[in-house]
Amino acid sequence: MTYDFRDKVILVTGGAGGIGSALCRRFAGGGARLVVVDIDEVRAERTAAGLPGSGHMGLGCDLLDRGAVERAIDGVAVTHGRLDVLVNNVGMTSAERFDVRSVESIEREIGLNLLSPLVTTRIALPLLRAATDPRVVTTVSLGGIFPLGETPIYTASKFGLRGAMLAIGLDLRGKGIRAGSVLPSATDTRMLRQEAVDGGNSLQFQDRPQQPEDVVRAVVGLLDKPRLEAYVRPGESRLVRFAMLAPNLLPRLFPLFRKRGERGMARYLDDLRRRGLARQVGGRWELVEEA
Template structure:
């Protein structure tokens, strides 16, 4: 089956980001009406204005503010009366190591990556039930299966989000709402570029980063064929799932992949330099700000 996007009301959180905006463009091209939700209202509105078709809107919303989430739902209810597809795509990471970062930053990352998709989904339930074919798609990560040693808070949030969405999919599936998750690995987005120049987790650079369009294809496949999980790179997902059969061996396995990951991140940084997206200043990498 091929999902029919025509006249569907689709809400995408983190909708102005690299993966989120790519999803919005793909869905809008199929005839959907998009609600682009982002903490940056200006970017949300700009993304909505650039989408093909009509009926799109960009909303600024801090997903850590429950009142703001309820206000966003009220706006959708007034404009459309339903949500056909809710896409929980918001997320963040940090290159700060666990032993030096603030407790406040730990709480914020856990709350944004794990708690906010659950609160947003729960808040959207009445609007989803108003749809003839309600769906929930959540962007998780292979970091929800395999621990990323340099980013334990991201790992914790994604482990929790994967488990929660599996359980929610089982629960809501019996109530007429199909819920599934997409599990991408490193994806060439502004978030990954920032992590690379900050010296983040090199383990995720075993292979060249995938593109946002690859993640979008996996999300569309969930709509075409509803299931609990879809993997952007199936071979990669099988490898990490196999590795987790014996987690006590991870300290021995990690060094085998570290050098390859370091080389992969170095190649990615050089690629960013060639594309004019990053540069080295006094031996340190930094992103090049886009001209206005």
């Protein structure tokens, strides 16, 4: 079947970011009314204002603040009275290694990547139940299957999120709400560009990063054909799942993955330089902010 976006009310967290804004444009282009949620209220409102169609709204919301999440959901209830699709898309990572980063940064990353999607989903359940065909879609990561040695907190949050969403999908299935997750690999967004210039996780650069539109197609495919998980690049998913059959071999495999990833990161940085998105200053890479 093909999902009908017309007149659907869809909330996207991290909606002003690279993947989030691409999702919003696709949904709005199909006739949906978008609730763009982002910690940056100005960007959320600007993203909503630039969408095709009408009836969109942009909300600034710190998803680590439960009261703010409740107020955002209450606003949707007042305006629309229901929520057809919740897309948990927000996420963050850090290039800081585990042995030097602060405990507070660890707590924040776990809170945003793992706890906030669960809390947001729970708070949104009454509005989802008011819809005729409610859905929950969560952006996880292949890092929810394969341990990224250079970013263990991101790995922990995504492993936990994948497991939680599988369980929630099984639990809510019999209660009329279909929930599933999309597991992309490295995607060409500002977050990935920042990680590259900071010398972050080289394991993500085994292959050329995919585009936000690739993730959008996977999300739309999940809405077209509801299931627990969908992969943007099925070939990559098979590789990492196969590698996890023997986790004790990972210490031997990691040097091979890392060397390939380092070459891929170098190519990506050079591509960013050619596109005018990054530059070297004094031997260090830095992002060039887009206008």
